[in-house]
Amino acid sequence: MEKTIRDTSTKSKLALTTAQVTKIALFVALTGVSAYIAFPLPFTSVLFSVQTMMVCLVGLLLSPVEAGITMAVYWLVGLIGIPVFSGGTAGPARVFGPNGGFLIGFIVAVILISLLRGEKYNLIRYLIVTVAVSMVSIYGCAVVWWKFVTGNTWAASFAAAALPFIPLDTVKCILAVLLAKPLQEALKAVQRG
Numbered sequence: 415m416e417k418t419i420r421d422t423s424t425k426s427k428l429a430l431t432t433a434q435v436t437k438i439a440l441f442v443a444l445t446g447v448s449a450y451i452a453f454p455l456p457f458t459s460v461l462f463s464v465q466t467m468m469v470c471l472v473g474l475l476l477s478p479v480e481a482g483i484t485m486a487v488y489w490l491v492g493l494i495g496i497p498v499f500s501g502g503t504a505g506p507a508r509v510f511g512p513n514g515g516f517l518i519g520f521i522v523a524v525i526l527i528s529l530l531r532g533e534k535y536n537l538i539r540y541l542i543v544t545v546a547v548s549m550v551s552i553y554g555c556a557v558v559w560w561k562f563v564t565g566n567t568w569a570a571s572f573a574a575a576a577l578p579f580i581p582l583d584t585v586k587c588i589l590a591v592l593l594a595k596p597l598q599e600a601l602k603a604v605q606r607g
Contacts, residue, residue: 515559
């Protein structure tokens with residue numbers, strides 16, 4: 415019988431199985447590792463990393479609750495100072511600085527991707543959801559946050575926080591969709607086994 419972790423402090427009905435907690439921990443760790451595969455671009459202070467691909471995979475592979483918890487835990491781990499953000503950064507300055515909107519966008523994106531992806535793998539649907547939903551969610555939050563923190567114009571904020579990343583992030587979304595099917599099958603095999 416599967417063990418569950420229950421929230422007994424409130425009347426909430428949130429109950430996570432051991433398998434769900436394990437998946438969440440695994441994807442928090444993988445998202446942190448993906449942040450280390452990063453390099454600076456000369457025209458912006460935002461590092462280019464493979465995090466977008468990992469964010470898409472979290473949304474494509476986990477339930478909305480699991481995906482949201484994964485990104486919230488990832489955010490909290492970085493906030494308390496464990497270097498899991500792009501380029502091995504962490505802390506309140508990173509979370510609440512100009513780049514903090516990306517982290518908020520990750521939480522929004524994984525939940526929306528998970529809600530909109532459908533029950534079964536569908537290449538076209540997955541592509542539309544990851545490219546359209548993830549990029550709009552992540553960049554929308556990033557641009558609004560950038561403008562709020564820096565006081566730049568909307569155009570300057572878009573140019574700094576979104577425009578340079580659109581082409582390569584589109585490729586990362588496509589890669590996530592192609593990886594999703596074999597990873598879904600592997601997760602199902604582990605759950606059955």
